[in-house]
Amino acid sequence: MEATNISIKQQSSVSINVETLQAIKQRVLLSIKQHCNVGAWSLPHLYRKELRLARAVARVIDAHPTISNIALWLMGIAIMVEIFLFA
Numbered sequence: 001m002e003a004t005n006i007s008i009k010q011q012s013s014v015s016i017n018v019e020t021l022q023a024i025k026q027r028v029l030l031s032i033k034q035h036c037n038v039g040a041w042s043l044p045h046l047y048r049k050e051l052r053l054a055r056a057v058a059r060v061i062d063a064h065p066t067i068s069n070i071a072l073w074l075m076g077i078a079i080m081v082e083i084f085l086f087a
Helices: 002-036 043-063 065-086
Strands: none
């Protein structure tokens, strides 16, 4: 009898947790949609944003060639270490 009560309590707490998580998810998605206006973005708009980002990254790389080269070397070394350790 006691085991049945425990399982019923566990099931009800799990369903409450699932409902709570779904409510939180809906609230977060609504908040993101309101703040970012994601639903209004079209493909040309996204392309222009991506192009602006790529140009900004290119400007930063051109402005700081030494730091960019160091970053590229470190990423290359990290990839080699990862391949060596995990392959």
